[in-house]
Amino acid sequence: MPVTIRDVARASGVHISTVSRTFSAPHLVNPETRVRVLACAEDLGYRPNRAARALITGRTHNIGLIIADIANPFFPPLIKAAESQARHRDYHVFVADTNEDAAAEEELVHALAKQVDGVLLCSPRMSNSLIEQLSREVPLVVVNRQLAGLPCVLMDVGQGARSAIEHLAGLGHREIALLGGPRGSWTSRELRRAAGVAARAAGAELTVLGPNPPTETGGLAQAEQVRRAGVTAVLAYNDLMAIGLLEGLDALGVRVPQEVSVVGVDDISLSRLTRPKLTTVATPTAAAGRTAVDMLLQQDTDFPRTGRGGGAGAAVGVRRTTAQVMLQTELVIRDSTGPGPYAGPERPGATAAGPGPHRRADPGGPRVAAGDVVAS
Amino acid sequence: MPVTIRDVARASGVHISTVSRTFSAPHLVNPETRVRVLACAEDLGYRPNRAARALITGRTHNIGLIIADIANPFFPPLIKAAESQARHRDYHVFVADTNEDAAAEEELVHALAKQVDGVLLCSPRMSNSLIEQLSREVPLVVVNRQLAGLPCVLMDVGQGARSAIEHLAGLGHREIALLGGPRGSWTSRELRRAAGVAARAAGAELTVLGPNPPTETGGLAQAEQVRRAGVTAVLAYNDLMAIGLLEGLDALGVRVPQEVSVVGVDDISLSRLTRPKLTTVATPTAAAGRTAVDMLLQQDTDFPRTGRGGGAGAAVGVRRTTAQVMLQTELVIRDSTGPGPYAGPERPGATAAGPGPHRRADPGGPRVAAGDVVAS
DNA sequence: GATCTCTCTGCAAACCTTTGCAGTGAAGTA
DNA sequence: TACTTCACTGCAAAGGTTTGCAGAGAGATC
Numbered sequence: 001m002p003v004t005i006r007d008v009a010r011a012s013g014v015h016i017s018t019v020s021r022t023f024s025a026p027h028l029v030n031p032e033t034r035v036r037v038l039a040c041a042e043d044l045g046y047r048p049n050r051a052a053r054a055l056i057t058g059r060t061h062n063i064g065l066i067i068a069d070i071a072n073p074f075f076p077p078l079i080k081a082a083e084s085q086a087r088h089r090d091y092h093v094f095v096a097d098t099n100e101d102a103a104a105e106e107e108l109v110h111a112l113a114k115q116v117d118g119v120l121l122c123s124p125r126m127s128n129s130l131i132e133q134l135s136r137e138v139p140l141v142v143v144n145r146q147l148a149g150l151p152c153v154l155m156d157v158g159q160g161a162r163s164a165i166e167h168l169a170g171l172g173h174r175e176i177a178l179l180g181g182p183r184g185s186w187t188s189r190e191l192r193r194a195a196g197v198a199a200r201a202a203g204a205e206l207t208v209l210g211p212n213p214p215t216e217t218g219g220l221a222q223a224e225q226v227r228r229a230g231v232t233a234v235l236a237y238n239d240l241m242a243i244g245l246l247e248g249l250d251a252l253g254v255r256v257p258q259e260v261s262v263v264g265v266d267d268i269s270l271s272r273l274t275r276p277k278l279t280t281v282a283t284p285t286a287a288a289g290r291t292a293v294d295m296l297l298q299q300d301t302d303f304p305r306t307g308r309g310g311g312a313g314a315a316v317g318v319r320r321t322t323a324q325v326m327l328q329t330e331l332v333i334r335d336s337t338g339p340g341p342y343a344g345p346e347r348p349g350a351t352a353a354g355p356g357p358h359r360r361a362d363p364g365g366p367r368v369a370a371g372d373v374v375a376s
Numbered sequence: 377m378p379v380t381i382r383d384v385a386r387a388s389g390v391h392i393s394t395v396s397r398t399f400s401a402p403h404l405v406n407p408e409t410r411v412r413v414l415a416c417a418e419d420l421g422y423r424p425n426r427a428a429r430a431l432i433t434g435r436t437h438n439i440g441l442i443i444a445d446i447a448n449p450f451f452p453p454l455i456k457a458a459e460s461q462a463r464h465r466d467y468h469v470f471v472a473d474t475n476e477d478a479a480a481e482e483e484l485v486h487a488l489a490k491q492v493d494g495v496l497l498c499s500p501r502m503s504n505s506l507i508e509q510l511s512r513e514v515p516l517v518v519v520n521r522q523l524a525g526l527p528c529v530l531m532d533v534g535q536g537a538r539s540a541i542e543h544l545a546g547l548g549h550r551e552i553a554l555l556g557g558p559r560g561s562w563t564s565r566e567l568r569r570a571a572g573v574a575a576r577a578a579g580a581e582l583t584v585l586g587p588n589p590p591t592e593t594g595g596l597a598q599a600e601q602v603r604r605a606g607v608t609a610v611l612a613y614n615d616l617m618a619i620g621l622l623e624g625l626d627a628l629g630v631r632v633p634q635e636v637s638v639v640g641v642d643d644i645s646l647s648r649l650t651r652p653k654l655t656t657v658a659t660p661t662a663a664a665g666r667t668a669v670d671m672l673l674q675q676d677t678d679f680p681r682t683g684r685g686g687g688a689g690a691a692v693g694v695r696r697t698t699a700q701v702m703l704q705t706e707l708v709i710r711d712s713t714g715p716g717p718y719a720g721p722e723r724p725g726a727t728a729a730g731p732g733p734h735r736r737a738d739p740g741g742p743r744v745a746a747g748d749v750v751a752s
Numbered sequence: 753g754a755t756c757t758c759t760c761t762g763c764a765a766a767c768c769t770t771t772g773c774a775g776t777g778a779a780g781t782a
Numbered sequence: 783t784a785c786t787t788c789a790c791t792g793c794a795a796a797g798g799t800t801t802g803c804a805g806a807g808a809g810a811t812c
Contacts, residue, residue: 002490004767004768004769005768005769006768014791014792015791015792015793016768016769016792017769017770017771017791017792017793017794018790018791018792019769020768020769020770020771021770021771021790021791024769024770024771025770025771028789028790028791029790029791030789030790030791033790033791047486047487047489047490048768048769049431049490049767049768049769050490050491050769051427051428051430051431051436051490051491051767051768051769052427052431052767052768052769052770052797053768053769053770054427054769054797055425055427055428055431055767055768055769055770055796055797055798055799056768056769056770056771056796056797057769057770057771057797058797060427062470065471069456070452070455070456070459071452071453071456071645073449073452073645075452076446076447076449076451076452077447079446079471079473080445080446080447080473083446083471083472083473084473084475087472092470092472092487092488092491093470093471093472094438094468094469094470094471095441095455095459095469095470095471096459096463096468096469097455097456097459097460099460110423111423111468112468113423114378114423114425114426114427115426115427115468216645216649243649247649269447269449269592270646270649273592273619273623273646273649273650274649274650274651275650275651380797380798380799381798381799382798390761390762391761391762391763392762392798392799392800393761393762393763393764393799393800393801394760394761394762395799396798396799396800396801397760397761397800397801400799400800400801401800401801404759404760404761405760405761406759406760406761409760409761424798424799425797425798425799426799427798427799428767428797428798428799428800429798429799429800430767430799431766431767431768431769431797431798431799431800432766432767432798432799432800432801433767433799433800433801434767753812754811754812755810755811755812756809756810756811756812757808757809757810757811758807758808758809758810759806759807759808759809760805760806760807760808761804761805761806761807762803762804762805762806763802763803763804763805764801764802764803765800765801765802765803766799766800766801767798767799767800768797769796769797770795770796770797771794771795771796772793772794772795773792773793773794773795774791774792774793775790775791775792775793776789776790776791776792777788777789777790777791778787778788778789778790779786779787779788779789780785780786780787780788781784781785781786781787782783782784782785782786
């Protein structure tokens with residue numbers, strides 16, 4: 001039933017190799033023949049079988065996308081952008097969810113290896129050495145993890161943390177807490193390092209709380225600790241935790257931002273919808289997805305795998321690009337940060353922050369909801 | 377470089393067909409040989425090439441998942457569940473995003489058809505007849521659309537709408553608005569139909585506003601209309617629109633639920649995080665994903681495609697299961713609904729709703745945030 | 753001891769496509 | 783006219799796997 005190259009060849013009176021060439025090397029076939037073949041193919045609804053093609057060319061025109069948790073709102077924009085970019089380049093995308101499980105990641109890379117031209121590892125939980133090892137099996141691009149010798153797409157959360165701390169210090173906060181992320185997260189380490197430096201420079205003290213699961217629950221569970229720590233501002237590993245913290249503080253009767261200021265990281269769409277709206281370090285997730293796909297595909301055209309042609313040249317040494325891209329982040333100031341105990345005489349909210357990139361969001365809307373200000 | 381069945385055969389001193397059988401028909405090979413082959417395979421890190429296998433068996437062990445918009449928070453839980461279920465059954469999942477574009481849907485089905493054993497169409501925007509036609513090319517399961525002769529997974533939004541209207545009427549609302557979804561949405565039509573019937577039965581009047589884009593912006597844009605319509609309660613097509621409406625009403629100084637009650641549909645995770653927390657009709661998205669995958673795979677084992685074996689039996693008539701599954705919805709009462717102008721003497725919030733399934737959410741937490749109640 | 757049965761294994765074709773090589777005929781050159 | 787060049791096309795092998803068929807032994811039955 002499914003129409004093959006043979007059917008097209010029969011219908012247009014040529015050999016199958018001519019049909020093949022019509023699609024994969026059109027300049028080698030007579031224009032007249034070409035239009036005839038194309039017409040027949042169109043008529044019959046022929047589409048080349050990519051699996052059969054992959055068998056001989058060694059390129060599947062598929063890529064794999066391995067995600068720690070699809071339901072985490074950080075990832076969908078990345079997936080969407082990556083898929084879109086891949087499809088523009090005529091690639092299809094396998095998506096797999098690991099449930100934050102390192103073992104599942106490894107198994108998935110193995111399972112997918114033969115079926116794809118490369119794999120995107122997003123916020124992996126595996127060890128560096130394992131990733132290194134897997135990269136010998138299939139081309140890898142890593143998102144949100146720095147790894148010597150491998151192509152990586154990173155977001156400059158260090159700069160983001162600095163902006164956030166400077167923003168808070170500028171508002172008059174001197175006791176700041178950092179809600180750490182999951183153990184083994186590169187982002188969490190980086191955040192902690194940069195925030196530490198920035199706090200010291202601003203004459204503020206940084207208390208680290210964690211590690212924590214990178215979820216709403218993780219943030220909520222730390223509300224009590226935050227209050228007990230006596231800090232007036234908190235930088236959370238991500239928005240989800242920041243939002244959980246918002247909830248937890250609300251339940252404890254701690255007002256945000258009057259008593260405690262909260263800053264998140266990621267700028268997921270949700271963060272515009274909480275009350276108060278969340279001040280956060282925006283990470284360019286969509287750009288990261290696009291960039292990662294580009295790097296993967298570039299690597300693949302530079303150093304093709306298997307296939308009949310590449311056998312001799314590829315040789316033993318596994319060459320590859322190891323470009324590392326660092327994407328800019330940006331502090332988005334909304335309503336969850338306000339003046340602290342050491343605030344100057346400036347109008348609250350208009351306080352200048354440090355020199356980092358930041359912008360005030362949603363200038364048109366109602367900045368501070370009435371309900372938040374007069375709450376019990 | 378990549379290890380093939382031939383390498384394993386050589387290493388274990390048997391013919392490739394024996395290796396093949398070791399994996400695909402173990403009972404046909406001598407236990408001793410089997411363990412030897414398996415050991416060699418393990419040693420060499422052999423994994424059968426699924427593309428090559430697909431070429432001859434006609435089954436790819438892949439499925440396609442076509443999604444209107446991955447970034448819409450309704451879908452990720454569905455994707456996650458579907459992917460997980462598929463992988464349990466040893467299937468890999470292509471995910472593709474159509475940007476709500478019908479033409480992209482069609483193109484994707486064609487492009488994927490040869491590479492998958494079936495496709496899940498989630499909230500498709502195509503016409504029924506086109507879907508019908510495409511289903512002759514590749515097995516299809518449709519989610520969120522009822523289509524005679526095709527397997528469908530539906531959520532009982534009709535029941536949900538009824539529960540919501542009865543809940544609102546029970547609270548003393550008589551003037552209710554329905555914020556419609558996008559044109560051509562089965563869910564939207566169903567919602568409207570059921571809400572109309574329920575409103576009539578409850579002696580309430582229903583005003584339909586729309587169609588609207590199924591986004592936060594779509595809801596926000598209708599805030600003015602809602603106020604002008606003079607209704608005291610609104611049922612929105614989905615949570616995203618309800619949340620947008622919440623924002624819009626807040627900007628207009630209309631208090632929720634004191635002046636207007638709002639009910640959403642879907643129970644996306646976001647709806648627990650807004651202020652006030654959203655009352656909503658929970659749809660079982662994860663279950664829908666799992667069920668749809670099961671139906672697709674079931675259909676595929678019942679009526680296999682192509683392949684050497686099935687040629688004679690399959691014949692001309694395209695037989696298939698056409699099971700249609702309707703999943704239950706549930707009204708989740710949170711804080712965005714309150715007593716209306718015709719409320720009885722009951723304690724607000726404890727008002728009994730109609731006989732539909734519903735539950736009061738988050739019994740432990742602070743039910744109504746202080747800030748909401750005393751807001752300006 | 754001959755025959756049959758049964759279990760296991762090897763052989764080779766098939767799936768659909770790509771691609772190096774060789775062949776064909778026409779046009780161009782001497 | 784004879785020869786070369788060139789554009790196009792056909793042939794057949796290859797890629798990794800599955801599977802119907804047949805062959806090889808071993809054990810059982812008479």
